[in-house]
Amino acid sequence: MRFILLIVLSLAMIRPVIAQTEFCGINNTSFRAGENITFKVYYNLGRLFVGAGEAVFTCQLEKLNGKDVYHVTGNGKTFRTYDWFFKVRDKYESFIDTATMLPLHFLRNVDEGGYKFYNNVTFNAPQGTATSTNGTFKVPPCTQDVISAIYYARNINFDKYKPGDKIPFNMFLDDKVYNIYIRYVGKETVETKFGKFRAIKFMPLLIKGTMFEGGEKMTVWVSDDGNKVPLRIDSPISVGSIKVDMVDYKNLRYNFTSLISK
Numbered sequence: 001m002r003f004i005l006l007i008v009l010s011l012a013m014i015r016p017v018i019a020q021t022e023f024c025g026i027n028n029t030s031f032r033a034g035e036n037i038t039f040k041v042y043y044n045l046g047r048l049f050v051g052a053g054e055a056v057f058t059c060q061l062e063k064l065n066g067k068d069v070y071h072v073t074g075n076g077k078t079f080r081t082y083d084w085f086f087k088v089r090d091k092y093e094s095f096i097d098t099a100t101m102l103p104l105h106f107l108r109n110v111d112e113g114g115y116k117f118y119n120n121v122t123f124n125a126p127q128g129t130a131t132s133t134n135g136t137f138k139v140p141p142c143t144q145d146v147i148s149a150i151y152y153a154r155n156i157n158f159d160k161y162k163p164g165d166k167i168p169f170n171m172f173l174d175d176k177v178y179n180i181y182i183r184y185v186g187k188e189t190v191e192t193k194f195g196k197f198r199a200i201k202f203m204p205l206l207i208k209g210t211m212f213e214g215g216e217k218m219t220v221w222v223s224d225d226g227n228k229v230p231l232r233i234d235s236p237i238s239v240g241s242i243k244v245d246m247v248d249y250k251n252l253r254y255n256f257t258s259l260i261s262k
Helices: 080-086 146-153
Strands: 036-045 048-064 067-078 088-097 103-112 115-124 129-132 135-138 166-173 176-191 196-204 219-223 230-236 241-250 259-261
Touching: 048 088, 067 080, 067 146, 088 146, 103 146, 146 166, 176 219, 196 230
Parallel strands: none
Antiparallel strands: 036 048, 036 241, 048 067, 067 088, 088 103, 103 115, 115 129, 129 135, 166 176, 176 196, 196 219, 196 259, 219 230, 230 241
């Protein structure tokens, strides 16, 4: 679902504060093929958070045009009891070059409340282009798609930053290039539906839209260990608020050492 895929991004135009090199040339040290992570979405109805949907992210090692790629798929859906209100069936796919951690191919196939959208994007990094279902567009170096950005960001070394620092990158979505950033907040303990964790905390800057309020009001926690698994997202929305928790995982690359207790 769209708000789950905002784990590490928001469509906010900014003036970069830290050099863009953080998103160029990172090696994958955080995840592996076979990883599977499930998130549950809770909607706040007054004082009660009610489970409304889930998203499952999977990662497989495949070949694309002779290159080794991570084929990452994100499937988001509302639970059937909420389909009458706003049915969501979303599927995002990214084929990420294992050598550069840059996307080679991206697919977006969404059905949200009857609104359907499909886009098929091929990236050509040497030529600096992205060719979608609607045409060919110029993109800057090291541009990510919405899925590859999540997995790329999991490899950021947050120990290099001080609380308050901004980490910018470029993302191609809906045939546009967005300059994105996340603000590193620091480290703290967070309690989720799954358990208590040592976590890394950051905030993306959101622009005002139909669902999200503007400003740095979304908060994200990822595990403070080698996996950097997203653990929780809190955000106000136009009516009420949402909470997204990691509720299940399989085949992490490392032991879940950030987990303090269940």
